[in-house]
Amino acid sequence: MADYPRPPFPKQTQPVPGSQGRMDPYPDCGEERYVGAGKLQGKVALITGADSGIGRAVAIAFAREGADVAIGYLDEHEDAQETARWVERAGRQCLLLPGDLADKAVCREIVDKTVAQFGRLDVLVNNAAFQMTHERFEDIPDDEWVRTFDINITAMFRICQAAVPHMQPGASIINTSSVNSDMPKPTLLPYATTKGAIANFTGGLAQLLGERGIRVNSVAPGPIWTPLIPATMPAEEVEQFGSNTPLGRPGQPVEVAPLYVLLASDEGSYLSGERFGVTGGRPIL
16 A cells, blocks of 8 residues: 555645645655556546646546546646646547636537547546635635535536537546535535535436436545645645544545546446545545
């Protein structure tokens, strides 16, 4: 088993949305560790929030399993280009799709551009997320509440609506929820609320799309060492991040990616409507 970093970590903060290159310790997204086995050979995947963190780890894993990958991200161009280099190093094509998912048009454009580039869409991973920390309920700005919902759940609805007409039987949709979906952290109230919504959206959508042979699942990670952490949490929380898990540390993005591979692959052909935790021992209901 890998000897992954354990808290305490250096105190650190970053501006939103955060950069992986500035994190200490640097997250492991499987750049040197993940070994593929052809489980997604010939498939095309669109992954949002894939410039860094869990999204990057999933992109690298998918590429090494044989998939071409389209990467949606906000404006973290340097991180996104690094992810693209790893995808291409695996011998697969990578399409970079910058844009703000709070914009309805962008949600449709990233799907249309993926299909135009690759001619198909087999796997959709809705992974992009926004969060901010607030100690007092009264301090949550109205526009921040709206933006959190726009990015985390409304964009998911819009992207799925754009993608489903292009998906054939055997296709897979994977939505990133969170351990916060049933254990809401009060200082992340808007984020935690959207993550509960994602779990319910996933369960309902799986039932609607089952007759078309399209599977829908969600992954509930947490806590995972990604740029979202130093970009949205106080330095004191970052220092001890993940210490309250039974394993005593945060997970690394590479430790989450294999579950996405399973759910995207034909080996997961009877898995739908479920939420799967990757939490370092913190149970989800």
